Amino acid sequence: MANVDPNKYLKNKDIKAESKFSVLIAIVRMGLMLIGIIGIAMEMFRDNGWLSKLLGKLFESTTTMMFIPVIIFIIWLLNRWISSPNKSETKKSGDFPMYIMMAVGAYYLFRLYSTGAF
Secondary structure, three states, X not given: OOOOOOOOOHHHOOOOOOOHHHHHHHHHHHHHHHHXXXXXXXXXXXXXXXXHHHHHHHOOOHHHHOHHHHHHHHHHHHXXXXXXXXXXXXXXXXXXXXXXXXXXXXXXXXXXXXXXXX
């Protein structure tokens, strides 16, 4: 039989449960992000949406196609700025996309409330 430490979970005795208010704030954050993702997706994939306009402009000529490596490089730099080199630690700049998406979600929620549509 394996040797079982009787104090195995003693290190967890000081962990407190989340408060109801912090859970509510987390639900609001998640809701705003989901509304933002849905709003952006609807803008991108509708007829004559952002994606079709962007791809149309990007592949319009060979000069504009030269921006593809620049766009990929900028996305790579953004990923390096946001990501942490060590997976066990987090950077504060990693929260930046979450706050942007929450702001987008607040915009689409206001737009939905004021006009009745995205």
